[in-house]
Structure formats: structure tokens, C-alpha cells
Amino acid sequence: xxxxxxxxxxxxxxxxxxxxxxxxxxxxxxxxxxxxxxxxxxxxxxxxxxxxxxxxxxxxxxxxxxxxxxxxxxxxxxxxxxxxxxxxxxxxxxxxxxxxxxxxxxxxxxxxxxxxxxxxxxxxxxxxxxxxxxxxxxxxxxxxxxxxxxxxxxxxxxxxxxxxxxxxxxxxxxxxxxxxxxxxxxxxxxxxxxxxxxxxxxxxxxxxxxxxxxxxxxxxxxxxxxxxxxxxxxxxxxxxxxxxxxxxxxxxxxxxxxxxxxxxxxxxxxxxxxxxxxxxxxxxxxxxxxxxxxxxxxxxxxxxxxxxxxxxxxxxxxxxxxxxxxxxxxxxxxxxxxxxxxxxxxxxxxxxxxxxxxxxxxxxxxxxxxxxxxxxxxxxxxxxxxxxxxxxxxxxxxxxxxxxxxxxxxxxxxxxxxxxxxxxxxxxxxxxxxxxxxxxxxxxxxxxxxxxxxxxxxxxxxxxxxxxxxxxxxxxxxxxxxxxxxxxxxxxxxxxxxxxxxxxxxxxxxxxxxxxxx
Numbered sequence: 001x002x003x004x005x006x007x008x009x010x011x012x013x014x015x016x017x018x019x020x021x022x023x024x025x026x027x028x029x030x031x032x033x034x035x036x037x038x039x040x041x042x043x044x045x046x047x048x049x050x051x052x053x054x055x056x057x058x059x060x061x062x063x064x065x066x067x068x069x070x071x072x073x074x075x076x077x078x079x080x081x082x083x084x085x086x087x088x089x090x091x092x093x094x095x096x097x098x099x100x101x102x103x104x105x106x107x108x109x110x111x112x113x114x115x116x117x118x119x120x121x122x123x124x125x126x127x128x129x130x131x132x133x134x135x136x137x138x139x140x141x142x143x144x145x146x147x148x149x150x151x152x153x154x155x156x157x158x159x160x161x162x163x164x165x166x167x168x169x170x171x172x173x174x175x176x177x178x179x180x181x182x183x184x185x186x187x188x189x190x191x192x193x194x195x196x197x198x199x200x201x202x203x204x205x206x207x208x209x210x211x212x213x214x215x216x217x218x219x220x221x222x223x224x225x226x227x228x229x230x231x232x233x234x235x236x237x238x239x240x241x242x243x244x245x246x247x248x249x250x251x252x253x254x255x256x257x258x259x260x261x262x263x264x265x266x267x268x269x270x271x272x273x274x275x276x277x278x279x280x281x282x283x284x285x286x287x288x289x290x291x292x293x294x295x296x297x298x299x300x301x302x303x304x305x306x307x308x309x310x311x312x313x314x315x316x317x318x319x320x321x322x323x324x325x326x327x328x329x330x331x332x333x334x335x336x337x338x339x340x341x342x343x344x345x346x347x348x349x350x351x352x353x354x355x356x357x358x359x360x361x362x363x364x365x366x367x368x369x370x371x372x373x374x375x376x377x378x379x380x381x382x383x384x385x386x387x388x389x390x391x392x393x394x395x396x397x398x399x400x401x402x403x404x405x406x407x408x409x410x411x412x413x414x415x416x417x418x419x420x421x422x423x424x425x426x427x428x429x430x431x432x433x434x435x436x437x438x439x440x441x442x443x444x445x446x447x448x449x450x451x452x453x454x455x456x457x458x459x460x461x462x463x464x465x466x467x468x469x470x471x472x473x474x475x476x477x478x479x480x481x482x483x484x485x486x487x488x489x490x491x492x493x494x495x496x497x498x499x500x501x502x503x504x505x506x507x508x509x510x511x512x513x514x515x516x517x518x
Contacts, residue, residue: 080289087293088302089440089472092282093406094269094312100256100278102300102408103148107207110151110200110254111140112244114186115214115262117158118165122285123264124218136288139212139260142295153200163188165214183228185214187240193247201253209254210298213241215263222326223265225317235316236268245275260294262286266310269399282308303408305440305472307517311363312400315387321361329353363402363518364463370394371464403444403467403517409435409477411516418512425487429514433475443483444515445469449492450508458498465518468492487512 036043064071093101103109119138143150165186201209215235217223223234230239237245248257257275261267261282272280281304283294296302313319329351332338342349359365372380373394386392415430427445446465455462469485492510493503 083287083289084293084296087283087286087290088296088304090284090306091294091297091304092306092308092404093279093297093304093408094261094282094308094400094404095272095277095280096406097278100258101281101298103208103256103298105147105299107256108149108151108205109143109208109210110154110205111210111212112154112248113212113214113241114158114161114163114165114188115212116140116155117161118186118214119212119291120165120214120216120262120264120285121287121290124216124221137291139210139291139294142291143298145292146295146299146301148295148299149205151200151205154197154205157192157197157200158188161188161192163192165216183224185234185238185240187238187244189240190243190247193244198251206253206255208256208258209248210258210260211245211248212260212262213237213267215265215267217263217265225322225325233268233316235265237271242271245271245277249276258298266308266312266316268314268316269312270314282306300408300437303437303439305405305407305442307403307405307442307444308400309402311366311398311402311518312404313366314397314399318385318387318397319361319365320385321357321365324353324356326353359461359463364466366394366398366401367518368462368464401517403442403515405442405517407435407439407441409433409437409439411439411441411475413514416514423489425489425512427469427483427485427487427512427514429483430480431473431475431483432480433477436477438474438476440472440474442470442472443485444517445485445487446513446515446518447487447492448511449494450506450510452506452508454506455494458496460494460496460498460504462494465513467518468512 035041064075067075116139121136140150140155163186164184166184215223217234225233227234227238232238245257248254256278258279258281259272259277261269261280262285263282264285269280271277281294281297283290286294293302297304316322330353331351332349335350338349359368369380369392372378373392381391381393383389383391385397387396410433412432412434413429414432415428417428419426419428429443431441431443433439433441445468447468448465449462451462454460468491469487471483471485473481473483475481489505490503493505496502496504
């Protein structure tokens, strides 16, 4: 009996060792470059023919030289500095009533919204997962480094909560799963704000309420056009968020309310005046160190200079391209046959999306329909796509246009000119900073091409306006900078899919303009 036990024990041990070796070998092979580097093992070398002189085959040399502990430290520090600058220049100031921003150091702050303790550092795709590292900086920590007085009791209440934002989105790959297992915005219900929690800002920390709202969409994980619980666009405010903003407004405790949009997706923001919000910043997904840049903007150490790359529609469902949302994906008619010939997971190949947006998305749709509205053509004022079922009106449909973004200073244009130069146009303009603080400004050049009978007959789609060039410079207070922007004629073409079956550039009048947005 004892021999049997020993044999059994040895067999188990050997089986374990075998599994470990197999797993370890596969792991080592997967990371062979890293392992060899750590062991100092050289697995290859470049050998030139004797008749060929030695060549330097390193095309892109690092400015930091050989990477070692010292240069790696410098590289990381420079990377963090760059990340902060990117945040400062990418953050978009959408709204700033009565110059509510920047804040002063003596203003005491309360941070609201569960996103302050579970920030969205990135969307669901590649990028920094700072919340799972020791080096990630959240807004609370960033404000603390600037010596702001921030409500610790409220922040710790969020941290101690069991609430958690999941993806906050859905995927058609798991369409039959329980929606509650797939999504949750992670916002606290109004019952979370007990009298004890409210006491933390009753006598102090009530100069500024900063509310952070997050939306986590991304690769293969799209936001809902109808949420599982409320049946609304996920880019609209949820009931918990409405309750939070109403509580802050109705409390009468705070002198200012500032909202930070911590999302890569353009939220609906038609509620700003309803909840007496004083300022709105789109901060995107700041990454590991970006919240330092956000804090710098809040206090005025940096001047926001970002511009929107989306149209912020009053209703996120108003553009025709919404019909091609993931949740409207089509299933193959010959799905059974396709699955028989594929080794892939069924859920990954069962559906397909047809990319048919054309100009019916973003500013190209809204600005084109606006022109048609003004000219009274193509039934542009019809009720299709309007938010209230009445006549379509640009002023009711768009909160902020593409290219929009405020600053802590003002800029004035002069001496605008366009010169044709062969295959290009040279656009020149002077921009003066008329304010009292330095700031960076992005000059945006738009054009309009002729819309002809040929276009109508052959269904050539043209946007009423289109961005064709831009440049960004820092302009000191009271100073003027000259901008020269080159526009390629090739960029003015439109695709003729019916007749020419290529890009065409038609005869006629082309108009150029410089604008602060679309």
C-alpha cells in the first residue's frame, strides 16, 4: 500500500512538472525577445557581404541613446511631460458662463460622480490601463498636488462604495446575455447621498462642485442606442445623473458647478442650462498622467486649446448614419453554410456591417442639411430626423459644431487671402490674441465646391462645407501671428461612383473661408 501511495505521489508530481514545463516553454517562446534580452543572449546578427562597406542599419535612432536605468528614467519623465501637454492642448472648453473658469486656489472643491474614483483613462481598446497601475494619477490626486482643498469625506465615500462601472456599453457578440452583466454606468443612486455625506459640503468644500461623467465605448463595444434599463441613448443623461445634477442645483450650496466629460464619445449636453452648470470641459480619456493637465486647466496654469472632432448633436440619434449602429448589424442569409466552412467562433462571423454613411454623419450631414434648410430645397425642413417631430432646424439640432472650442482669451482674424499655385492653394491669415493671457489657437480652413446638375443626376455627394487645412500656434497676449496653410487641389475632389467611378474635380467656383468651427 505504501509503494502504491509513493508511486501515485510521484506520478502526480511528474504530471505537474510536465504541465509546468509545457506552459513555461510556450510562455518563454512567446516572450523570447524579452527573455533573451534579460539573459544577454544574442540570437541573430547582421552580416554584410565582404564587398559591401559596413552600413548603419538603424534608421530611427533614439535621442536617449542606449536604454539603461538612467536613460529609461529620463525617457519616462519626458513621456509623462508630453502626456500632460497633450491633455492640456486636447481638452475642449465647451461652456464657460461668466468666466467661471479658471478657478482660484482659495476655492474649495467637492468632486461628484463615481467616475472620480473609477476614471475612464482610456476607451475599450489599446492604451494605458492606468487604473491598474501604481503610477496612474486621478483628478483628486492631481488637484492635491496643486494644493487645492478637496472634500475628502465625499471622495472616500465613493471609494468605499461597492458600485462599479462595467463596460457601460454592449456588444452584439453577447446579444443574448443578461444586459445587467454587460453594462452599468456605475453612477450612484440619489440614496447614496445621505445626510452624513451631505454634511461634508454643508459648511465647507462648497465653492465649486466638479461633476465627472464617463461613457466607456470602444472597439467592439458600442454604446447603446436604447439602454436596457431606461430605453434612452446611452449618450444622454441617465436618471441617476439627472438626480445628481438636480441635487447639486437645488441644494443652493455651491457657487459654481463644473462638468467634466470623461469620454471618447460625444455626449448629449442640452441640459447645461437646466441644471445651472457654469462650465463644461470635454477631457476625453486622460491616460496615466493626463489629469495633471486637467487640473492645470482648471486653475489656469494652462489655457485650453482643443477643438471638437465631432458634432455635438442635441440628440445623438438624429444623424441618418445611426441606422448602421452595431445593434442593427445584419445576419448573413447563408449563415449555416458560412459556419460550416469556418473555424472561427460563430459569434464573431455571424454578422456584418455595411459602411454606407457617406456624408450623412458628423458635420458633413448637419452643415449640408443646414444649407439646404436656408435655400429651401430637398425638403431639408421636413420632420425626418428632427428632435421634436416638427420642422428640422439647425439651431435646435446642434449644441456645438465640429471644430468648436473656447479659450481663456479671444482671437481676431485679418488679412485673409487665397492664392492658386499650380496643384495647390496657399491660404494666408493673420490672427491676433486680443485677450490678456497667452493662448494657442487652431486656424481652420474650409471650402465649398460647386454643386452641379451633373452631381444631382449622378448622385455625387458633396458636403456643403469641408475642412481642407489647419494649423496651430501659440500667440502671446496682444500679439499677432501669421498663418500660411497649403491646400492640395486633390483634397477638393468628390467621388463619382456612377459614371466616372473615380474622384472628380469639376469646373466652377470654389469658396474658401477661415473659421473657428464648421
